[in-house]
Amino acid sequence: MDVISPLTHIAHIKPLVDAGATEFYAGIRLNGTYLGVRPFKESIFPSQGMLEEAVKEAARYNVSIGLCLNGYYAGKKEKLLKFVYRMIKSGMHIFIIRDIDILCLLTQHFPDNTYVISTLTPCFNSYTVKYFESLGVSRIVLPREFSLNEIKALQENNQKSSFEVLIHNITCENINGLCRFHAMNPEEVIKPRYIAKLFAMLTKQSRSACKVRYTLRSFFKGHEIERKKDCMLTDYLHMRCGACAIPFLMHNNIHGVKIIGRTFSLDKKIKDVSFIVRVIKEAKGKPFISYQTIQKIYFDLYGKKCLAPHECHFPTIQTGVM
Amino acid sequence: MKTREKALFITDYTFDKRVDGYKRVYIGHEFCERLMPQVCDLNRAIDYCKNYSNIALTIVTSLMTDKYFKKLANILDIAVTKNINIEVVCNDFGVMQFVSKNYNTCTLVCGRSLFSQSLWPQQELVKTVYSALFRKKMFWRANQKEYQALHFLERLRSFDVKRIDISSISDACTYGYSLSKAGFNLSIYSPYRFLTYTRYCNFASNDKISFRQSVLGCKRECKDRHIVFTRKSIPLKYFMHENVILIEDNFNLNDYNYYIDRIIYYDEIMNS
Numbered sequence: 001m002d003v004i005s006p007l008t009h010i011a012h013i014k015p016l017v018d019a020g021a022t023e024f025y026a027g028i029r030l031n032g033t034y035l036g037v038r039p040f041k042e043s044i045f046p047s048q049g050m051l052e053e054a055v056k057e058a059a060r061y062n063v064s065i066g067l068c069l070n071g072y073y074a075g076k077k078e079k080l081l082k083f084v085y086r087m088i089k090s091g092m093h094i095f096i097i098r099d100i101d102i103l104c105l106l107t108q109h110f111p112d113n114t115y116v117i118s119t120l121t122p123c124f125n126s127y128t129v130k131y132f133e134s135l136g137v138s139r140i141v142l143p144r145e146f147s148l149n150e151i152k153a154l155q156e157n158n159q160k161s162s163f164e165v166l167i168h169n170i171t172c173e174n175i176n177g178l179c180r181f182h183a184m185n186p187e188e189v190i191k192p193r194y195i196a197k198l199f200a201m202l203t204k205q206s207r208s209a210c211k212v213r214y215t216l217r218s219f220f221k222g223h224e225i226e227r228k229k230d231c232m233l234t235d236y237l238h239m240r241c242g243a244c245a246i247p248f249l250m251h252n253n254i255h256g257v258k259i260i261g262r263t264f265s266l267d268k269k270i271k272d273v274s275f276i277v278r279v280i281k282e283a284k285g286k287p288f289i290s291y292q293t294i295q296k297i298y299f300d301l302y303g304k305k306c307l308a309p310h311e312c313h314f315p316t317i318q319t320g321v322m
Numbered sequence: 323m324k325t326r327e328k329a330l331f332i333t334d335y336t337f338d339k340r341v342d343g344y345k346r347v348y349i350g351h352e353f354c355e356r357l358m359p360q361v362c363d364l365n366r367a368i369d370y371c372k373n374y375s376n377i378a379l380t381i382v383t384s385l386m387t388d389k390y391f392k393k394l395a396n397i398l399d400i401a402v403t404k405n406i407n408i409e410v411v412c413n414d415f416g417v418m419q420f421v422s423k424n425y426n427t428c429t430l431v432c433g434r435s436l437f438s439q440s441l442w443p444q445q446e447l448v449k450t451v452y453s454a455l456f457r458k459k460m461f462w463r464a465n466q467k468e469y470q471a472l473h474f475l476e477r478l479r480s481f482d483v484k485r486i487d488i489s490s491i492s493d494a495c496t497y498g499y500s501l502s503k504a505g506f507n508l509s510i511y512s513p514y515r516f517l518t519y520t521r522y523c524n525f526a527s528n529d530k531i532s533f534r535q536s537v538l539g540c541k542r543e544c545k546d547r548h549i550v551f552t553r554k555s556i557p558l559k560y561f562m563h564e565n566v567i568l569i570e571d572n573f574n575l576n577d578y579n580y581y582i583d584r585i586i587y588y589d590e591i592m593n594s
Contacts (some may be wrong), residue, residue: 072441074470100415101440104473121439124385128416145521150387157388175385178435179518210518214551214560221546233551233560233567 001249001280002256004164005273007065008045010054012266017061019270020277023256024058025066025096026051030083033075036068037098037120043262048083052090059091066094069102070118081109088113096141097121098177107136114138119166120177126157133161141258143177144170148245148314152252162255168272169260170240170313174210181210181233210234241306242313243276244294247283275301329380329509331588334545335363337370347371348586350382352413352435353519353566355390356540358383364397368404380409382433383417391420398425411487412436415477422481432478434489434511440471441493469500478506487586490515491571494582502581509584514561514568523565524549 005016007024016024027036027044028051036044045051051065058065067087073080084095084106093113097103098120107115117123117132119141129140141164142151155163172179210233218226249257257280259272278297283289291308298306308315329346332339341347349367351357359367359381371377381401383394394417401408402425410425412418413433421428469475478486485507488494494510501508525544544564551560561568 099440099471099474100477101471101473104477122385122414123416124414125388125391125416127391127420128414131415131419153388173522174518174520177439180516181518209556212553214553217550217552219548219550231551233562 001246001254002164003273003276003280004066004256004258005269006043006259006262006264007054008043008262009266010050010057012269013054013057013061013063015266015270016273017058017063019273021063021273023064023066023094025068025094025258026054027068027071027262030073031075031079033073034071035073037070037118038068038262039071040263048086052087055087055091064094065092066096066114066116067092068096068118069106070096070098070120072099073102077105081105084110100135103132103135103137111136116141116164118177119143122175122177126154129154129158129161133158138162139164139255141166143175144313145173145175148248151249151254155252155254164256164258165242165245165249165254166260167242167246167249167257167313168239168276169264170242171238171260172210173234179210181208238307238311240311240313243279243298244289244291244308244312245314246276246279247286247289250280250283251287271301326582327584329584329586331382331511331586332367333357333588335359335366337366341374341377344587345376346378346380346409346584348380348382348411350380350411351384351564352382352411352433353384353516354523354564355384355386357542357564358390358393359397361396361400364400368400368406378409379406380411380431382411383413385414385435386417394420395424398428401425402427409485418481418483429485430481430483431485431487431509432483434487435516437486438489438493440474469497469504475501475504475506485509485584487511488582498581507584508582509586510582511586511588513570514588515571517560517567517569519566521565524562525564 002022003020004023004025005021007013007016007026013024027034027038028048029035029044030048034044038044045054051067055065080102088110094116095106095113096116096118097106098118100121103115103117106113115137116139117137122143123129123132123140124143132140139162142154144166146154146165151163151165174181213230213232216226216228216231217224246257257276259269259276261269261272264272275297278301279289279294282293282297295306295308327345328343329348330339330341330344331348333349333351335349347367347370349359349363364381367379371379381397386394398410398421407427407429409429409431410421411431411433412421413435415436418430418432422430484505486501487509488497489511491510494508498508523540523544525547547563549562551562558569561570
């Protein structure tokens with residue numbers, strides 16, 4: 001099973017490969033447009049030249065880097081094609097795509113690469129999987145809100161495609177590809193951006209619209225039944241981990257597990273990769289690992305207790321109801 | 323100006339509303355597979371439409387997992403056996419492929435959630451705030467853009483889709499001309515546009531009885547409830563209803579002639 005880790009700098013390749021990462025994903029900016037979905041400087045490679053170098057460096061360790069093209073690209077298509085061609089020349093062959101338009105464009109021009117459908121394109125059923133297969137996709141990142149039984153069923157019904165599952169640092173409860181809150185706060189439209197930033201810092205609030213505080217009024221059959229202050233739009237904001245499901249996923253031939261967190265420090269990334277790799281090693285040949293074993297590995301690496309079931313992405317795995 | 327068709331989205335399936343002035347009835351759910359109509363609901367809907375002459379029927383589907391396809395097939399089988407030409411709104415290419423392959427008498431429509439996948443999500447919120455601040459038609463005219471996802475349109479054409487549902491007036495203003503030129507008819511939902519939705523139902527087990535008796539499966543508790551979120555510094559109200567977060571599109575649609583030829587009225591939140 002592949003351990004797919006985020007990558008933002010060439011210098012991170014060796015330590016992450018040593019920790020056990022077998023594939024990377026990275027973002028970049030092209031003519032001022034973020035090609036990936038995370039529009040932050042910290043979450044992308046500093047320059048295209050460095051990304052090319054990184055692809056060559058990773059190849060020395062027998063590891064590939066996938067390019068995130070899962071943002072919205074409104075620029076000229078020729079420029080994107082030129083850029084992708086340059087990346088392919090440097091040795092890159094995995095492209096993570098959200099937009100069906102870009103997928104068709106790239107498969108038309110460069111059919112021999114591995115195209116991965118991002119979790120931002122919801123792929124919920126076998127018909128959708130087969131449809132993407134027909135467009136030239138060979139790998140699919142499953143929606144994060146899928147249950148284990150749904151993952152199993154989809155894998156069993158579609159043996160041609162391989163699947164990736166997001167496993168660590170999972171945050172949001174909404175269907176990712178269809179969420180309009182992506183790192184955006186409407187307050188920034190009203191206030192200049194720096195004032196919004198300062199305001200968020202002073203009030204210790206997030207700048208994302210789904211995480212700021214609202215006044216809530218709850219209605220039942222048209223009658224107001226509750227009023228509360230300081231409420232968020234979403235509840236599940238702590239980072240969740242699905243490591244307990246790794247034996248189940250291995251047993252069901254899932255291609256890889258993906259770790260979220262491009263903006264994290266190298267130290268955190270190494271810990272995350274080491275944690276998942278140790279769970280995979282522990283799970284080899286076993287259909288199930290006890291919750292205590294995973295808690296022990298977690299404590300060894302992070303120096304704190306695993307807060308399951310509150311931070312558990314697949315809380316039902318321990319009870320057997322999936 | 324095209325004549326606009328008025329459609330009513332019925333979600334409670336009691337069919338006790340009068341639909342005078344409406345040319346079409348929508349049933350189904352765009353965001354939750356569990357709220358898909360039952361066979362009996364469709365039968366009732368067909369009878370209801372028969373009672374009013376010239377009323378057409380549209381079934382709306384959501385993103386669906388494999389196990390719900392059987393249920394969808396049951397519903398569409400009825401439409402086929404009763405020889406009724408219905409429209410099916412698809413919010414997923416998989417569903418679109420399933421319907422076009424097995425039920426070629428049905429007319430396919432690209433749903434707003436599928437269409438919005440070809441647009442950048444952040445634009446939606448920015449546009450909403452602008453529209454709340456500057457209620458001017460000129461603003462949108464100046465922002466009219468060429469719709470660029472031509473491969474996406476080609477994919478829709480390959481399924482013989484001729485109509486696209488648009489979520490908001492701002493999208494209609496921005497891309498209306500371009501899409502209309504490409505040969506698509508446009509419909510718009512009023513008065514709410516969706517911002518996000520989830521599969522973790524916020525209203526599940528709110529009903530104390532079902533919680534105590536640990537009733538499994540969906541009890542449709544979300545139907546009777548909604549939550550309103552407000553914040554002083556944002557001129558918007560967020561509505562959480564069922565598994566969706568929506569915002570109001572405060573526009574008088576008569577002021578706009580952006581190639582929209584169907585308006586779908588959806589007023590359930592105010593009744594819940």
